[in-house]
Amino acid sequence: MDRASRNLRILFVAVPGAFMAAVMLVPAFGGLVLSFNRCGPSLGNYALLFADPMFWRALANNLVIPAGSLGLELALGLLLALYLTARPKPPAVVEIAAVLPFAIPEIVLLTLARYLFMPRGYVNAALVEAGFHPLGWLLPNHALALATVITVDAWHVTPVVMLILMGGLQSIAPEIYEAAALDGAGTFATFRHITLPLLFPSIVAAVVLRGVDALRIFSTTLVLTGAEGVPVLSTYAYQQWTDAQQPRVAMAASVILALAITVIGLAAASAMRRFGAAEAPR
Amino acid sequence: MSQRAVSMPHGGWTAFIRRMAALAIVLSAAIPIYLLVKQAVTPEIESFAWPPLWLPRRITGAHLESVFTVGELRLAISRSIATALVCGVSATVMGAMMGYAMARSRWGRRTGMSAITATRLLPMIAVALPLALAFIAMGLYDRPSAIGLALVHTALALPMTALVLFPAFLAIPLELEEAALLDGASPLRIFIAIDLPLVRGALAAAFILSFILSWDEFGFAVLLQVTNRTLPPLLYYYTVFGDVGAASALALLMMIPAICVVVALRPMLRGALMAGSLR
Numbered sequence: 143m144d145r146a147s148r149n150l151r152i153l154f155v156a157v158p159g160a161f162m163a164a165v166m167l168v169p170a171f172g173g174l175v176l177s178f179n180r181c182g183p184s185l186g187n188y189a190l191l192f193a194d195p196m197f198w199r200a201l202a203n204n205l206v207i208p209a210g211s212l213g214l215e216l217a218l219g220l221l222l223a224l225y226l227t228a229r230p231k232p233p234a235v236v237e238i239a240a241v242l243p244f245a246i247p248e249i250v251l252l253t254l255a256r257y258l259f260m261p262r263g264y265v266n267a268a269l270v271e272a273g274f275h276p277l278g279w280l281l282p283n284h285a286l287a288l289a290t291v292i293t294v295d296a297w298h299v300t301p302v303v304m305l306i307l308m309g310g311l312q313s314i315a316p317e318i319y320e321a322a323a324l325d326g327a328g329t330f331a332t333f334r335h336i337t338l339p340l341l342f343p344s345i346v347a348a349v350v351l352r353g354v355d356a357l358r359i360f361s362t363t364l365v366l367t368g369a370e371g372v373p374v375l376s377t378y379a380y381q382q383w384t385d386a387q388q389p390r391v392a393m394a395a396s397v398i399l400a401l402a403i404t405v406i407g408l409a410a411a412s413a414m415r416r417f418g419a420a421e422a423p424r
Numbered sequence: 425m426s427q428r429a430v431s432m433p434h435g436g437w438t439a440f441i442r443r444m445a446a447l448a449i450v451l452s453a454a455i456p457i458y459l460l461v462k463q464a465v466t467p468e469i470e471s472f473a474w475p476p477l478w479l480p481r482r483i484t485g486a487h488l489e490s491v492f493t494v495g496e497l498r499l500a501i502s503r504s505i506a507t508a509l510v511c512g513v514s515a516t517v518m519g520a521m522m523g524y525a526m527a528r529s530r531w532g533r534r535t536g537m538s539a540i541t542a543t544r545l546l547p548m549i550a551v552a553l554p555l556a557l558a559f560i561a562m563g564l565y566d567r568p569s570a571i572g573l574a575l576v577h578t579a580l581a582l583p584m585t586a587l588v589l590f591p592a593f594l595a596i597p598l599e600l601e602e603a604a605l606l607d608g609a610s611p612l613r614i615f616i617a618i619d620l621p622l623v624r625g626a627l628a629a630a631f632i633l634s635f636i637l638s639w640d641e642f643g644f645a646v647l648l649q650v651t652n653r654t655l656p657p658l659l660y661y662y663t664v665f666g667d668v669g670a671a672s673a674l675a676l677l678m679m680i681p682a683i684c685v686v687v688a689l690r691p692m693l694r695g696a697l698m699a700g701s702l703r
Binding site for chain 2: 144146149151154155159169170176232235238241242243247248250252256257263264267271357364365380383400407411
Protein backbone atom coordinates (compact mmCIF):
# COMPACT_ATOMS: atom_id res chain seq x y z
CA MET A 143 0.00 0.00 0.00
CA ASP A 144 0.87 3.65 0.25
CA ARG A 145 4.16 4.74 1.94
CA ALA A 146 2.58 7.47 4.06
CA SER A 147 -0.09 5.22 5.56
CA ARG A 148 2.56 2.58 6.20
CA ASN A 149 4.60 5.14 8.14
CA LEU A 150 1.53 6.13 10.12
CA ARG A 151 0.93 2.49 11.07
CA ILE A 152 4.55 2.12 12.19
CA LEU A 153 4.23 5.26 14.32
CA PHE A 154 0.96 3.98 15.78
CA VAL A 155 2.61 0.73 16.86
CA ALA A 156 5.87 2.36 17.98
CA VAL A 157 4.40 4.91 20.42
CA PRO A 158 2.25 2.55 22.53
CA GLY A 159 4.87 -0.19 22.15
CA ALA A 160 7.68 2.03 23.46
CA PHE A 161 5.43 3.19 26.30
CA MET A 162 4.56 -0.38 27.33
CA ALA A 163 8.23 -1.37 27.16
CA ALA A 164 9.31 1.59 29.29
CA VAL A 165 6.71 1.06 32.02
CA MET A 166 6.46 -2.76 32.08
CA LEU A 167 9.24 -4.65 30.31
CA VAL A 168 12.29 -2.53 31.18
CA PRO A 169 11.51 -2.51 34.94
CA ALA A 170 10.70 -6.24 34.90
CA PHE A 171 14.02 -6.94 33.17
CA GLY A 172 15.82 -4.64 35.62
CA GLY A 173 14.29 -6.62 38.48
CA LEU A 174 15.49 -9.86 36.91
CA VAL A 175 19.05 -8.50 36.68
CA LEU A 176 18.92 -7.13 40.23
CA SER A 177 17.75 -10.49 41.60
CA PHE A 178 21.09 -11.98 40.44
CA ASN A 179 23.10 -9.19 42.01
CA ARG A 180 24.43 -8.88 45.55
CA CYS A 181 27.41 -6.49 45.45
CA GLY A 182 28.24 -8.07 42.10
CA PRO A 183 26.75 -11.00 40.20
CA SER A 184 25.66 -13.70 42.62
CA LEU A 185 23.06 -16.32 43.42
CA GLY A 186 22.97 -15.11 47.04
CA ASN A 187 19.43 -13.74 46.86
CA TYR A 188 18.11 -17.08 45.69
CA ALA A 189 20.16 -18.91 48.35
CA LEU A 190 18.55 -16.71 51.04
CA LEU A 191 15.16 -17.30 49.47
CA PHE A 192 15.47 -21.09 49.34
CA ALA A 193 16.70 -21.20 52.94
CA ASP A 194 13.60 -19.40 54.21
CA PRO A 195 10.80 -21.79 55.29
CA MET A 196 8.31 -18.95 54.80
CA PHE A 197 9.18 -18.92 51.08
CA TRP A 198 8.29 -22.60 50.71
CA ARG A 199 5.00 -22.04 52.54
CA ALA A 200 4.28 -19.12 50.23
CA LEU A 201 5.07 -21.26 47.19
CA ALA A 202 2.85 -24.11 48.40
CA ASN A 203 -0.02 -21.72 49.18
CA ASN A 204 0.47 -20.08 45.79
CA LEU A 205 -0.35 -23.43 44.17
CA VAL A 206 -3.05 -24.67 46.58
CA ILE A 207 -5.12 -21.45 46.71
CA PRO A 208 -5.41 -20.95 42.91
CA ALA A 209 -6.25 -24.64 42.42
CA GLY A 210 -8.95 -24.56 45.11
CA SER A 211 -10.31 -21.22 43.97
CA LEU A 212 -10.42 -22.33 40.33
CA GLY A 213 -12.33 -25.52 41.23
CA LEU A 214 -14.82 -23.61 43.39
CA GLU A 215 -15.45 -20.83 40.87
CA LEU A 216 -15.91 -23.38 38.05
CA ALA A 217 -18.51 -25.30 40.05
CA LEU A 218 -20.37 -22.16 41.19
CA GLY A 219 -19.97 -20.44 37.81
CA LEU A 220 -21.42 -23.45 35.98
CA LEU A 221 -24.40 -23.67 38.34
CA LEU A 222 -25.09 -19.94 37.99
CA ALA A 223 -24.67 -20.00 34.21
CA LEU A 224 -27.08 -22.93 33.86
CA TYR A 225 -29.55 -21.23 36.17
CA LEU A 226 -29.41 -17.83 34.45
CA THR A 227 -29.77 -19.23 30.91
CA ALA A 228 -32.56 -21.69 31.76
CA ARG A 229 -36.20 -20.93 31.11
CA PRO A 230 -38.21 -19.26 32.49
CA LYS A 231 -35.58 -16.51 32.61
CA PRO A 232 -34.93 -15.28 36.18
CA PRO A 233 -35.63 -11.59 36.89
CA ALA A 234 -32.96 -9.03 35.95
CA VAL A 235 -32.23 -8.28 39.60
CA VAL A 236 -30.90 -11.83 40.01
CA GLU A 237 -28.44 -11.37 37.15
CA ILE A 238 -27.29 -8.02 38.58
CA ALA A 239 -26.82 -9.61 42.02
CA ALA A 240 -24.84 -12.45 40.43
CA VAL A 241 -22.33 -10.16 38.67
CA LEU A 242 -22.09 -7.67 41.53
CA PRO A 243 -19.12 -9.31 43.33
CA PHE A 244 -17.00 -8.70 40.24
CA ALA A 245 -18.47 -5.29 39.39
CA ILE A 246 -17.57 -3.65 42.71
CA PRO A 247 -13.88 -2.79 43.33
CA GLU A 248 -11.85 -5.72 44.63
CA ILE A 249 -10.67 -3.77 47.69
CA VAL A 250 -14.31 -3.03 48.65
CA LEU A 251 -15.16 -6.73 48.41
CA LEU A 252 -12.12 -7.59 50.54
CA THR A 253 -13.05 -4.96 53.13
CA LEU A 254 -16.49 -6.56 53.30
CA ALA A 255 -14.99 -10.05 53.57
CA ARG A 256 -12.81 -8.87 56.46
CA TYR A 257 -15.83 -7.56 58.38
CA LEU A 258 -17.66 -10.83 57.69
CA PHE A 259 -14.86 -13.23 58.72
CA MET A 260 -12.96 -11.38 61.46
CA PRO A 261 -13.11 -13.00 64.94
CA ARG A 262 -15.95 -10.73 66.05
CA GLY A 263 -17.42 -10.49 62.58
CA TYR A 264 -20.87 -11.14 61.24
CA VAL A 265 -20.30 -14.79 60.25
CA ASN A 266 -19.27 -15.71 63.78
CA ALA A 267 -22.17 -13.65 65.13
CA ALA A 268 -24.59 -15.66 63.02
CA LEU A 269 -22.94 -18.90 64.20
CA VAL A 270 -23.24 -17.91 67.86
CA GLU A 271 -26.86 -16.86 67.47
CA ALA A 272 -27.61 -20.21 65.83
CA GLY A 273 -26.08 -21.93 68.87
CA PHE A 274 -22.66 -22.89 67.47
CA HIS A 275 -19.13 -21.95 68.55
CA PRO A 276 -17.40 -19.10 66.74
CA LEU A 277 -14.57 -20.20 64.40
CA GLY A 278 -11.12 -18.74 63.69
CA TRP A 279 -11.76 -18.05 60.00
CA LEU A 280 -8.58 -16.04 59.54
CA LEU A 281 -6.32 -17.79 62.07
CA PRO A 282 -2.70 -17.55 60.80
CA ASN A 283 -1.10 -20.80 59.59
CA HIS A 284 -4.39 -22.63 59.78
CA ALA A 285 -6.14 -24.73 57.14
CA LEU A 286 -9.40 -22.88 57.81
CA ALA A 287 -7.75 -19.55 56.90
CA LEU A 288 -6.64 -21.15 53.63
CA ALA A 289 -10.25 -22.21 52.98
CA THR A 290 -11.51 -18.70 53.80
CA VAL A 291 -9.02 -17.13 51.37
CA ILE A 292 -10.06 -19.61 48.65
CA THR A 293 -13.75 -18.83 49.26
CA VAL A 294 -13.29 -15.06 49.13
CA ASP A 295 -11.06 -15.28 46.04
CA ALA A 296 -13.68 -17.42 44.28
CA TRP A 297 -16.47 -15.09 45.44
CA HIS A 298 -14.81 -12.19 43.61
CA VAL A 299 -14.23 -13.88 40.24
CA THR A 300 -17.05 -16.43 39.92
CA PRO A 301 -19.05 -13.89 37.83
CA VAL A 302 -16.27 -13.90 35.19
CA VAL A 303 -16.41 -17.69 34.89
CA MET A 304 -20.20 -17.50 34.86
CA LEU A 305 -20.20 -14.97 31.98
CA ILE A 306 -17.75 -17.06 29.91
CA LEU A 307 -19.88 -20.18 30.43
CA MET A 308 -23.11 -18.29 29.70
CA GLY A 309 -21.61 -17.28 26.37
CA GLY A 310 -20.84 -20.93 25.67
CA LEU A 311 -24.30 -22.11 26.71
CA GLN A 312 -26.06 -19.58 24.51
CA SER A 313 -24.11 -20.70 21.45
CA ILE A 314 -25.50 -24.26 21.69
CA ALA A 315 -28.25 -24.59 19.06
CA PRO A 316 -31.71 -25.25 20.56
CA GLU A 317 -32.36 -27.85 17.82
CA ILE A 318 -29.86 -30.15 19.55
CA TYR A 319 -31.90 -30.04 22.75
CA GLU A 320 -35.10 -30.61 20.81
CA ALA A 321 -33.58 -33.67 19.15
CA ALA A 322 -32.44 -34.99 22.53
CA ALA A 323 -35.91 -34.44 23.97
CA LEU A 324 -37.45 -36.34 21.03
CA ASP A 325 -35.08 -39.21 21.73
CA GLY A 326 -36.38 -39.24 25.28
CA ALA A 327 -33.26 -37.99 27.05
CA GLY A 328 -33.87 -36.83 30.61
CA THR A 329 -32.55 -33.61 32.17
CA PHE A 330 -29.44 -35.27 33.56
CA ALA A 331 -28.66 -37.30 30.42
CA THR A 332 -29.06 -34.13 28.31
CA PHE A 333 -26.64 -32.28 30.56
CA ARG A 334 -24.12 -35.13 30.65
CA HIS A 335 -24.13 -36.02 26.94
CA ILE A 336 -24.96 -32.72 25.23
CA THR A 337 -24.41 -29.62 27.38
CA LEU A 338 -21.14 -30.68 29.00
CA PRO A 339 -19.28 -31.82 25.82
CA LEU A 340 -20.44 -28.78 23.81
CA LEU A 341 -19.56 -26.46 26.68
CA PHE A 342 -16.09 -27.97 27.07
CA PRO A 343 -14.21 -25.36 24.97
CA SER A 344 -15.71 -22.57 27.10
CA ILE A 345 -14.72 -24.43 30.28
CA VAL A 346 -11.14 -24.75 29.00
CA ALA A 347 -11.12 -21.04 28.11
CA ALA A 348 -12.34 -20.12 31.60
CA VAL A 349 -9.73 -22.35 33.25
CA VAL A 350 -6.85 -20.88 31.24
CA LEU A 351 -7.99 -17.27 31.58
CA ARG A 352 -8.73 -17.48 35.29
CA GLY A 353 -5.90 -19.86 36.15
CA VAL A 354 -3.20 -17.44 35.06
CA ASP A 355 -4.94 -14.65 36.99
CA ALA A 356 -5.41 -16.78 40.10
CA LEU A 357 -1.64 -17.37 40.36
CA ARG A 358 -1.10 -13.62 40.78
CA ILE A 359 -3.09 -13.61 44.05
CA PHE A 360 -1.98 -10.71 46.25
CA SER A 361 -4.65 -8.45 47.71
CA THR A 362 -6.96 -11.22 48.97
CA THR A 363 -4.40 -12.65 51.39
CA LEU A 364 -2.87 -9.26 52.22
CA VAL A 365 -6.19 -7.72 53.29
CA LEU A 366 -7.67 -10.80 54.95
CA THR A 367 -4.72 -12.28 56.84
CA GLY A 368 -1.78 -9.91 56.41
CA ALA A 369 1.44 -10.82 54.60
CA GLU A 370 2.41 -13.51 57.11
CA GLY A 371 -0.92 -15.11 58.02
CA VAL A 372 -1.38 -16.94 54.74
CA PRO A 373 1.75 -16.09 52.71
CA VAL A 374 1.70 -16.34 48.92
CA LEU A 375 4.61 -15.40 46.64
CA SER A 376 3.36 -11.87 45.92
CA THR A 377 2.77 -11.00 49.58
CA TYR A 378 6.05 -12.71 50.53
CA ALA A 379 7.87 -10.42 48.09
CA TYR A 380 5.87 -7.45 49.39
CA GLN A 381 6.85 -8.29 52.96
CA GLN A 382 10.55 -8.74 52.03
CA TRP A 383 10.33 -5.34 50.34
CA THR A 384 8.55 -3.35 53.08
CA ASP A 385 9.23 -4.95 56.48
CA ALA A 386 12.40 -6.99 55.89
CA GLN A 387 14.06 -4.29 53.75
CA GLN A 388 15.44 -6.97 51.40
CA PRO A 389 14.53 -5.61 47.97
CA ARG A 390 16.75 -8.04 46.09
CA VAL A 391 15.33 -11.11 47.85
CA ALA A 392 11.88 -9.65 47.10
CA MET A 393 12.81 -9.48 43.42
CA ALA A 394 14.14 -13.05 43.44
CA ALA A 395 10.75 -14.17 44.84
CA SER A 396 8.85 -12.26 42.19
CA VAL A 397 11.09 -13.74 39.47
CA ILE A 398 10.13 -17.22 40.71
CA LEU A 399 6.46 -16.22 40.55
CA ALA A 400 6.81 -14.81 37.01
CA LEU A 401 8.57 -18.02 35.97
CA ALA A 402 5.80 -20.19 37.47
CA ILE A 403 3.08 -18.13 35.77
CA THR A 404 4.85 -18.26 32.40
CA VAL A 405 5.39 -22.03 32.54
CA ILE A 406 1.84 -22.78 33.71
CA GLY A 407 0.39 -20.18 31.32
CA LEU A 408 2.19 -21.60 28.27
CA ALA A 409 1.22 -25.16 29.22
CA ALA A 410 -2.39 -24.05 29.65
CA ALA A 411 -2.36 -22.15 26.35
CA SER A 412 -1.09 -25.19 24.45
CA ALA A 413 -3.70 -27.36 26.15
CA MET A 414 -6.31 -24.80 25.12
CA ARG A 415 -5.18 -24.92 21.49
CA ARG A 416 -5.37 -28.71 21.54
CA PHE A 417 -9.00 -28.56 22.67
CA GLY A 418 -9.67 -26.26 19.76
CA ALA A 419 -10.85 -23.24 21.71
CA ALA A 420 -10.34 -19.72 20.37
CA GLU A 421 -7.32 -17.81 21.67
CA ALA A 422 -9.24 -14.81 22.90
CA PRO A 423 -12.59 -16.12 24.13
CA ARG A 424 -15.40 -13.61 24.04
CA MET B 425 -31.47 -13.69 20.34
CA SER B 426 -30.82 -15.77 23.44
CA GLN B 427 -31.66 -19.39 22.95
CA ARG B 428 -32.90 -21.19 26.00
CA ALA B 429 -30.25 -23.73 26.80
CA VAL B 430 -31.88 -26.08 29.25
CA SER B 431 -35.61 -26.11 29.67
CA MET B 432 -36.76 -27.13 33.08
CA PRO B 433 -40.08 -28.66 33.98
CA HIS B 434 -42.53 -26.23 35.54
CA GLY B 435 -44.27 -26.43 38.87
CA GLY B 436 -43.68 -28.36 42.06
CA TRP B 437 -40.23 -28.89 43.46
CA THR B 438 -38.30 -27.40 40.53
CA ALA B 439 -40.15 -24.10 40.75
CA PHE B 440 -39.57 -24.01 44.49
CA ILE B 441 -35.84 -24.69 44.13
CA ARG B 442 -35.55 -22.04 41.41
CA ARG B 443 -37.25 -19.47 43.59
CA MET B 444 -34.98 -20.32 46.53
CA ALA B 445 -31.91 -20.02 44.27
CA ALA B 446 -33.03 -16.57 43.10
CA LEU B 447 -33.54 -15.53 46.72
CA ALA B 448 -30.12 -16.90 47.75
CA ILE B 449 -28.31 -15.06 44.94
CA VAL B 450 -30.02 -11.77 45.69
CA LEU B 451 -29.41 -12.10 49.45
CA SER B 452 -25.74 -13.01 48.93
CA ALA B 453 -25.28 -9.59 47.36
CA ALA B 454 -27.78 -7.62 49.42
CA ILE B 455 -26.80 -8.69 52.96
CA PRO B 456 -23.08 -7.73 52.76
CA ILE B 457 -23.95 -4.39 51.16
CA TYR B 458 -26.64 -3.76 53.78
CA LEU B 459 -24.05 -4.41 56.54
CA LEU B 460 -21.64 -1.97 54.88
CA VAL B 461 -24.33 0.72 54.70
CA LYS B 462 -25.26 0.01 58.33
CA GLN B 463 -21.64 0.47 59.45
CA ALA B 464 -21.39 3.69 57.47
CA VAL B 465 -24.41 5.29 59.16
CA THR B 466 -24.10 4.09 62.77
CA PRO B 467 -21.67 5.23 65.50
CA GLU B 468 -18.47 3.14 65.72
CA ILE B 469 -19.50 1.77 69.12
CA GLU B 470 -22.32 -0.14 67.41
CA SER B 471 -19.99 -1.65 64.81
CA PHE B 472 -17.70 -3.01 67.52
CA ALA B 473 -20.53 -4.34 69.68
CA TRP B 474 -20.56 -8.03 70.59
CA PRO B 475 -22.85 -9.69 69.86
CA PRO B 476 -23.14 -7.41 66.82
CA LEU B 477 -26.29 -5.45 66.14
CA TRP B 478 -28.04 -6.50 62.95
CA LEU B 479 -30.22 -3.38 62.94
CA PRO B 480 -28.93 0.14 63.61
CA ARG B 481 -30.01 1.76 66.90
CA ARG B 482 -28.72 5.27 66.28
CA ILE B 483 -28.16 6.87 62.90
CA THR B 484 -25.32 9.31 62.30
CA GLY B 485 -24.19 11.15 59.20
CA ALA B 486 -20.72 11.80 60.64
CA HIS B 487 -18.85 9.12 58.65
CA LEU B 488 -20.44 10.05 55.33
CA GLU B 489 -19.76 13.71 56.06
CA SER B 490 -16.12 12.98 56.94
CA VAL B 491 -15.56 11.74 53.38
CA PHE B 492 -16.07 15.31 52.20
CA THR B 493 -14.55 17.22 55.11
CA VAL B 494 -11.45 15.32 56.32
CA GLY B 495 -8.46 16.57 54.32
CA GLU B 496 -6.83 13.16 53.84
CA LEU B 497 -10.03 11.69 52.42
CA ARG B 498 -10.77 14.62 50.12
CA LEU B 499 -7.22 14.54 48.79
CA ALA B 500 -7.46 10.80 48.14
CA ILE B 501 -10.73 11.27 46.25
CA SER B 502 -9.41 13.99 43.97
CA ARG B 503 -6.16 12.04 43.49
CA SER B 504 -8.09 8.91 42.49
CA ILE B 505 -10.32 10.84 40.08
CA ALA B 506 -7.32 12.58 38.49
CA THR B 507 -5.40 9.30 38.13
CA ALA B 508 -8.41 7.57 36.58
CA LEU B 509 -9.01 10.46 34.17
CA VAL B 510 -5.37 10.54 33.01
CA CYS B 511 -5.43 6.76 32.63
CA GLY B 512 -8.76 6.82 30.79
CA VAL B 513 -7.69 9.46 28.28
CA SER B 514 -4.13 8.27 27.58
CA ALA B 515 -5.02 4.57 27.45
CA THR B 516 -7.89 5.32 25.05
CA VAL B 517 -5.67 7.46 22.79
CA MET B 518 -2.83 4.94 22.67
CA GLY B 519 -5.25 2.01 22.49
CA ALA B 520 -6.86 3.64 19.44
CA MET B 521 -3.43 3.95 17.78
CA MET B 522 -2.59 0.34 18.57
CA GLY B 523 -6.01 -1.02 17.61
CA TYR B 524 -5.98 0.90 14.32
CA ALA B 525 -2.48 -0.30 13.37
CA MET B 526 -3.50 -3.88 14.23
CA ALA B 527 -6.68 -3.65 12.16
CA ARG B 528 -4.86 -2.29 9.10
CA SER B 529 -2.00 -4.82 8.81
CA ARG B 530 -1.97 -8.59 8.73
CA TRP B 531 1.24 -8.59 10.76
CA GLY B 532 -0.46 -6.58 13.51
CA ARG B 533 -3.42 -8.89 13.77
CA ARG B 534 -1.32 -11.90 14.76
CA THR B 535 1.65 -10.32 16.54
CA GLY B 536 -0.48 -7.68 18.27
CA MET B 537 -2.79 -10.33 19.74
CA SER B 538 0.11 -12.43 21.03
CA ALA B 539 1.82 -9.37 22.53
CA ILE B 540 -1.39 -8.38 24.30
CA THR B 541 -1.85 -11.91 25.65
CA ALA B 542 1.79 -11.98 26.79
CA THR B 543 1.35 -8.86 28.97
CA ARG B 544 -0.99 -10.92 31.16
CA LEU B 545 1.84 -13.25 32.15
CA LEU B 546 3.83 -10.62 34.10
CA PRO B 547 2.74 -10.61 37.76
CA MET B 548 2.12 -7.20 39.33
CA ILE B 549 4.83 -7.63 41.96
CA ALA B 550 7.58 -8.40 39.38
CA VAL B 551 6.93 -5.04 37.72
CA ALA B 552 5.99 -2.96 40.75
CA LEU B 553 9.12 -3.47 42.86
CA PRO B 554 11.73 -2.53 40.22
CA LEU B 555 9.42 0.22 39.01
CA ALA B 556 9.33 1.66 42.53
CA LEU B 557 13.15 1.81 42.49
CA ALA B 558 13.12 3.51 39.08
CA PHE B 559 10.43 5.97 40.23
CA ILE B 560 12.47 6.83 43.34
CA ALA B 561 15.44 7.60 41.08
CA MET B 562 13.30 9.67 38.70
CA GLY B 563 11.33 11.52 41.39
CA LEU B 564 8.01 9.92 40.37
CA TYR B 565 7.60 7.78 43.52
CA ASP B 566 4.72 8.61 45.90
CA ARG B 567 4.13 12.03 44.31
CA PRO B 568 1.13 14.01 45.64
CA SER B 569 -0.17 14.16 42.06
CA ALA B 570 0.15 10.34 41.70
CA ILE B 571 1.42 10.90 38.15
CA GLY B 572 3.66 7.82 38.29
CA LEU B 573 0.69 5.65 39.25
CA ALA B 574 -1.32 7.16 36.36
CA LEU B 575 1.44 6.07 33.95
CA VAL B 576 1.36 2.52 35.35
CA HIS B 577 -2.44 2.34 35.13
CA THR B 578 -2.24 3.51 31.51
CA ALA B 579 0.14 0.65 30.74
CA LEU B 580 -2.20 -1.81 32.50
CA ALA B 581 -5.25 -0.54 30.58
CA LEU B 582 -3.61 -0.23 27.15
CA PRO B 583 -3.85 -3.91 26.10
CA MET B 584 -7.52 -3.87 27.11
CA THR B 585 -8.38 -0.65 25.21
CA ALA B 586 -6.51 -1.91 22.12
CA LEU B 587 -8.50 -5.14 22.33
CA VAL B 588 -11.79 -3.21 22.61
CA LEU B 589 -10.98 -0.82 19.72
CA PHE B 590 -9.36 -3.33 17.32
CA PRO B 591 -12.62 -5.02 16.18
CA ALA B 592 -14.31 -1.60 15.83
CA PHE B 593 -11.62 -0.40 13.38
CA LEU B 594 -11.68 -3.78 11.64
CA ALA B 595 -15.38 -3.31 10.92
CA ILE B 596 -14.85 -0.05 8.97
CA PRO B 597 -14.92 -0.78 5.21
CA LEU B 598 -11.59 0.05 3.53
CA GLU B 599 -13.44 1.73 0.62
CA LEU B 600 -14.19 4.72 2.89
CA GLU B 601 -10.48 5.32 3.44
CA GLU B 602 -9.58 4.73 -0.22
CA ALA B 603 -12.10 7.33 -1.35
CA ALA B 604 -10.58 9.91 0.98
CA LEU B 605 -7.09 8.91 -0.15
CA LEU B 606 -8.05 9.62 -3.76
CA ASP B 607 -9.24 13.06 -2.66
CA GLY B 608 -5.70 13.68 -1.44
CA ALA B 609 -6.23 13.48 2.35
CA SER B 610 -3.19 12.46 4.42
CA PRO B 611 -3.38 9.13 6.34
CA LEU B 612 -3.40 10.94 9.69
CA ARG B 613 -6.26 13.16 8.53
CA ILE B 614 -8.19 10.10 7.35
CA PHE B 615 -7.68 8.46 10.75
CA ILE B 616 -8.90 11.52 12.63
CA ALA B 617 -11.70 12.69 10.34
CA ILE B 618 -13.09 9.36 9.09
CA ASP B 619 -12.11 6.44 11.35
CA LEU B 620 -12.30 7.99 14.82
CA PRO B 621 -15.89 9.32 14.52
CA LEU B 622 -17.02 5.89 13.32
CA VAL B 623 -15.74 4.16 16.48
CA ARG B 624 -17.21 6.64 18.99
CA GLY B 625 -19.03 3.91 20.91
CA ALA B 626 -15.92 1.77 21.27
CA LEU B 627 -13.90 4.84 22.32
CA ALA B 628 -16.44 5.55 25.08
CA ALA B 629 -16.34 1.92 26.21
CA ALA B 630 -12.52 1.94 26.24
CA PHE B 631 -12.51 5.16 28.29
CA ILE B 632 -15.03 3.85 30.84
CA LEU B 633 -13.23 0.52 31.22
CA SER B 634 -9.81 2.11 31.73
CA PHE B 635 -11.26 4.70 34.14
CA ILE B 636 -12.76 1.87 36.23
CA LEU B 637 -9.55 -0.18 36.03
CA SER B 638 -7.57 2.72 37.51
CA TRP B 639 -10.25 3.52 40.10
CA ASP B 640 -10.23 -0.12 41.33
CA GLU B 641 -6.52 -0.96 41.07
CA PHE B 642 -4.97 -1.83 44.44
CA GLY B 643 -1.58 -3.61 44.06
CA PHE B 644 0.47 -0.93 42.30
CA ALA B 645 -1.30 1.80 44.27
CA VAL B 646 -0.36 0.32 47.64
CA LEU B 647 3.28 -0.07 46.54
CA LEU B 648 3.76 3.26 44.75
CA GLN B 649 1.59 5.70 46.79
CA VAL B 650 2.64 4.88 50.33
CA THR B 651 1.85 8.22 51.96
CA ASN B 652 0.04 10.20 49.26
CA ARG B 653 -2.60 7.50 48.97
CA THR B 654 -5.32 7.08 46.39
CA LEU B 655 -8.66 5.60 47.49
CA PRO B 656 -7.87 1.83 47.35
CA PRO B 657 -4.75 1.99 49.57
CA LEU B 658 -6.51 4.46 51.88
CA LEU B 659 -9.45 2.05 52.26
CA TYR B 660 -6.97 -0.77 52.99
CA TYR B 661 -5.28 1.41 55.61
CA TYR B 662 -8.59 2.27 57.32
CA THR B 663 -9.78 -1.34 57.19
CA VAL B 664 -6.60 -2.76 58.72
CA PHE B 665 -6.21 -0.05 61.35
CA GLY B 666 -9.82 -0.23 62.41
CA ASP B 667 -11.62 2.99 61.46
CA VAL B 668 -14.84 1.08 60.68
CA GLY B 669 -17.12 4.04 60.02
CA ALA B 670 -14.77 5.88 57.69
CA ALA B 671 -13.77 2.65 55.92
CA SER B 672 -17.42 1.74 55.28
CA ALA B 673 -18.25 5.24 54.03
CA LEU B 674 -15.22 5.14 51.71
CA ALA B 675 -16.16 1.66 50.46
CA LEU B 676 -19.65 2.92 49.58
CA LEU B 677 -18.15 5.90 47.76
CA MET B 678 -15.85 3.62 45.79
CA MET B 679 -18.81 1.52 44.62
CA ILE B 680 -20.55 4.48 42.94
CA PRO B 681 -18.81 4.28 39.52
CA ALA B 682 -19.27 0.51 39.39
CA ILE B 683 -22.96 0.77 40.23
CA CYS B 684 -23.47 3.50 37.61
CA VAL B 685 -21.89 1.22 35.02
CA VAL B 686 -23.94 -1.82 36.03
CA VAL B 687 -27.24 0.08 36.04
CA ALA B 688 -26.66 2.37 33.04
CA LEU B 689 -24.92 -0.11 30.79
CA ARG B 690 -26.84 -3.26 31.67
CA PRO B 691 -27.58 -4.05 28.01
CA MET B 692 -23.86 -4.16 27.23
CA LEU B 693 -22.93 -5.44 30.68
CA ARG B 694 -21.72 -8.81 29.52
CA GLY B 695 -19.32 -7.44 26.92
CA ALA B 696 -18.02 -4.76 29.27
CA LEU B 697 -17.41 -7.17 32.13
CA MET B 698 -15.75 -9.67 29.83
CA ALA B 699 -13.42 -7.01 28.49
CA GLY B 700 -12.78 -5.88 32.05
CA SER B 701 -11.82 -9.40 33.01
CA LEU B 702 -9.07 -9.30 30.39
CA ARG B 703 -7.09 -6.68 32.27
